[in-house]
Amino acid sequence: MNRITLTVNGVRHFVDVEDETLLLDVLRDTAGTTSVREGCGVGACGACTVLAGGTSVSSCLALAVRYDGAELTTAEGLDENDDVVSSFVDCNAAQCGYCIPGFLLMSRELLSENPHPTGQEITDHLEGNICRCGTYPEIHRAVAAAAERRAIR
């Protein structure tokens, strides 16, 4: 058993975890951030995406002990007025919505690295996330719209 500290959306959690405990389970069961979801268990769908220090991670493949001391952001941690969140909402970029928190965080990561992505760059960055409802056109538009909003500010 290992005692680790995780800062999730600004709140510090002190958690006892086994070696094999996955970050996904800590986020859901201890931090209560249930926007982080298991969809495939093999890092292929992106529903379990979390930002660790701003970098996207598949929490279903990540050992929690390795994130001791990390600053984690989940979709719950983003403000409703955040440019990316509001662009997703305005572009109607959610149907069932189950996968959308993952897309949201990938989009955040992209725009923080590349404030003016091309359409191809948006596609490249979202390639590893699956939306089975087929909301890709709206999501794509939302990321472009968020970039524009940020540029205006």
Next chain:
Amino acid sequence: MPFLHRPTTLAEAVDLLSILDNAMVYGGGTAIQILVKQGILHADNFVDLALVPGLRDIEAGPQGVRVGPMVSLRRMETDERVRATVPLAAAAYHHVANPRVRNTASVGGNIAHGDYRLDPPTALLVLGATVEATSVRGTREIPVREFFTGFQQTALEPDELVSAIRIPAQPAGSGHRFEKNSSLGENDWPCASAAVLVTGHEVHIGLGAVAPTPRHVTFDARGLDDQQAVDAALEAAEPALDPIPDVRGGVAYKRALARVTIEDAVRAAWKEHRNG
């Protein structure tokens, strides 16, 4: 899951590898976690390199880059020095899986996996990279061209870990191209990939997914025009094509796709070399 050891020095890490039963190096952990979940990985011990200092360093100079094993694939595609010194490698790393996997997966783990479908080995073969393998017995250098010994088998001994990869700088004026073709979804594993480097006198080709191991072929390009270069490339590559049939395609299709991939990559690299 096996017992997780978290050494804080390289010496401690190789000590652990030498004394533990059924030990496996835990790098980025992406491939390992998948196998753990599938219930078919039966290592008893993991030696996690995350806490060992210095393994995330990228050193760059005019001769090339030296990359620590825990450098993420993502950094290989985004690091300006890597992009400037070995752009073909940066291009190949860029094509692995998706950004999230590339954030986590490590350069050392990627090559040690030895999988025939991975993208980076194609570029490393072409560029003549060297793997530094470290154990309690010391450090030895393994040319990447001698590293892949069989289907998911490498020249690493069980007690060795990849302590660095050295990639010589791409020659000035060379042309390069990484091409990847999937056969099902666009974002699927490659069905054929090719990294090509065209220098003043020779062409190097690294091939992924077209044989049980990543393959390297080269030929003398002096005096050839672009079509002759393509023909020579296909002729040189022919003996290396030994695809494994699976749901992504039969042998005949995979060979055909490999040839198209090689041709496209050689043409593009050739053009860049000529224009460069």
Next chain:
Amino acid sequence: MKLASEFSVPAAPEKVFPLFFDPETMRGCIPGCERLVREDEQTYRGTLVNEIAHVRFSAGFAAVISSVTDQPDGKAVAAVLSGEDRRLGSSIKIDARLTVRPDGEGDSSGDSSVVGYEMDMALWGKLGRLGEPIIRRRSREVELEFAKALAAACGAPLDRVEAMDSAAKPAGGGTLRRLAGARPAATAPAAGQRDPVVELAVATQRLAVVATAVSLVSLLVAVFRRGR
């Protein structure tokens, strides 16, 4: 999954056949075969154990002969093999057909046989989910191991056994004639042509190749040991 191939053994069929009477020889030829006994006329049981890269794989298996056929140029036998690895939650079942005939081409001295096999292999459970590419790839390596062991058991000179290895290098063609993907031909049991001695011999041989296929399973487990 269908697997088919044939390989040459540097010994005449008359020399190869008697070896199949000897379970001890077969046990030595089949990669990972620890036990091999004949239970009755049609049924054989064995155990495959493999320790490669620290992984210990253990599967009990049974083989049941379904037909033996004399053909103009050799012998053919069909058998069904099934095995199970409980720890890995996996079962295997193979419908297989094996042929042995004199090698008409190549060796001018005539002391050469061609062993051919066609297998329809079902792999169920955890290992079955892994898909076929790994098994297909492994089948070549296991086949080579078996062929070399068989050649050695035939008393082939060491240099010829080693030569098989180099000849079998990828894309080499030569000794290993890969016919992966070929469909097995129908085998009609030929009544009245049965020769108990030959039957046993060929059956055991059949068993050997079938068992070779089972040992693929152990080898592919080993594959994952090396994954990083």
Next chain:
Amino acid sequence: MAELREGWVGGRRARFDTAGRVRGLVSHVGDQPVGAGAHVAVHRSTQPHARIGAVHTADALAMPGVYAVVTGAELHKQLGDRLFTGPAFADQPALAYEKVRYVGEPVAAVLAADLATARAAADAVYVDYEELPPVYDLADALTGTAFVHEELKPSAVFGDLRHLHGVRDTNVNYTYRLRHGDAQAARDAGAHTVTGEFWAPPTHHVPIELPCTIAWVDAGRLEMLTTTQTPSYVRQTISDLLGLPLSRVRVTTRPLGGSFGAKMYDRLEPLAAALAWTTGRKVRIVASREEAFLLTTRHGAAVTSSLTADGEGNLVSAIADVRYDTGAYADVGPRITGKSGMVAPGPYRIANASVLSRCVYTNKPSAGPFRGFGVPQVTWSHESLIDELAHELGEDPYAFRRRHLLREGDEAPMGTRMHSADFVGCLDAVANAIDWFSPLDRGTGRIRRGRGVAVGVKAVLTPTIANAVLQFNQDASATLLISTIDMGQGSDTIMAQVAADVLRMDSTRIHVVRADTDATPYDTITAGSRSTYHTGNAVRRVAEAMRDKLIGLAADRFGVPASDVELTEAGLRGGGQVVPVTELILGHFGARGATLTTEANYTSKWVPYDKETGRSAKVTEHWFAGAVGVELAVDTATGRVRIEHLAVAGDVGKAINPRLVEQQLTGAAIMGIGHALFDQLVLDQGQLINGTLLDYQLPSVRDLPGRLTPIIVESPHDDGPFGAKGVGETGILGVAPAVANAVRDAIGVRITRLPLTPESIVTALEGNA
């Protein structure tokens, strides 16, 4: 005012709680804690067809944290043959009993303190099997002598299956026959016949939310929270399984993270209920992704068919032999076989038609409902055939279709008339969108371009039942109780729009209660695109009843006849007076927070198929009509298809919310692109070999067409709520054939097996060369 109208019928208001969905704040079944409950893992069969011998559970039971290991035999001892459930046949046991019928079938269930322990213990169970001959495919099943089930066991629900009871020595569990005229004679006499052997492989829904069921016993009642599209059905099944009155079973739900047919009928629920009931423990079962692949699939289907024209190009004969591979358990396969078999000739005026449609057992994971309910598989056949016939006659494939499409009032081959099914409008719309008649740069080198269209027809599930209860609150908000499940399609939103339109109120003030069989009324299922029409009608009626009630109260208050009172945005108006709704109800009850309640029902009726001809004067309540147009490029070297423009049109009668309708059309089209190009379950001798998302192919953002154009066609239905019909499936019907027709146009090769992988295209080109 304009904002108010955005929330009424025809308005484009956003879904409920889009902001919450985006940030992941909508909670799902898997998010609910189970406290001290048991986590369940399942030990699965490693044989495709075998008799179960001993089930060895001692090792598993000895593991710390394991509470119990339960086998099918133990459940059967307690529940008897009630253990077998299913929507059409009572053939599927919650845990295998006596026999296993597919690789991966649940054989034993482990209850443990945590999921990891449960899974480890499930691995430690082992089973002795006596192998039985397996039935791997349709050919084995139809010609062989091995049978998946000893005898057919139709469920008690359907009278039309009763004659199948106890039938033995067959793998065909249901046969539908359509005979209209003499199709064979017409074919023999016809001038031009095209034929084909078509194959659409099994596929999987892969909703990203994994199936999860939590069940517990509360005061002698079985309660559950589950991921299902069919809470009313599940309640009935659990009631039958446990022998309890319906009042002692409660099924509750949360919004689904996608489903597409995957989470309906008997999935995890019978096992969860049986375990909770027999052990007394609260149990939670969640399927891993690999397990979810085994719970249900889309039917692989083979269609052998022909289409014949006479010398003038009139369609004179359509013949189809359709075989649906339903796997080890029938599930709803027999219904699919009938409903989809009857439209196998396509939406055309055809003088003679003959269809044989069969539902066939094999030793594979069971197949059930999937967006389109078996129709995409027959659309694949009829839209390829008519395209090929047009080519054969030298006619334009668009114009040839258009000439023969069924029009309003036409009787289709199966005997039912067309109404609110504007095939021509849909076809014209997609043809215009992709500039069908403009010159196309076909390419000369490696890249070749082509265009294709396809039309789809589907009948809505009939007969079905919908109920609605409305509570109008004194503060002029409302609570709508229906059992429709919102799984992304936006039903909660559009049902509120229907009610708000009738009640002239703000739709965001209407709360739609999540299905809970203790509270929300019976509704057949949320599936088959039926909810907008059926539940929408119930909602419209319940709102109208409420409007009448409010008008009645106002009439009393004003002292005028009800006919003189009108409900408006401002309140009730009549006799020169206006009273706000809030004041009216306050005045009526003399209490703040009081509620008025109304209820309503909508039930659709049908005329059963004629036993001899398979025809019916009213086989369905209404039709879905859709069309797809595609322009694409084929890389003839790699075989890869790039869709440059895909237009998808659907006749929805009337779009309650055009924004959501467009999203349903594009979402279905994207799913259809996967089916057209790469999406399939690969089984090798009964073993699924691509059952992880590392191998199974789903469309990603990279697979999007260059342009994707959804088009709403509105041909109002006389009986639909405001003329509306559903749309969830319309967009998917024609995608695969439209792509194949465009590939045919581009490279001159007709491919009849899905998916159109690059390998299949390269191989076909080589075969053609």
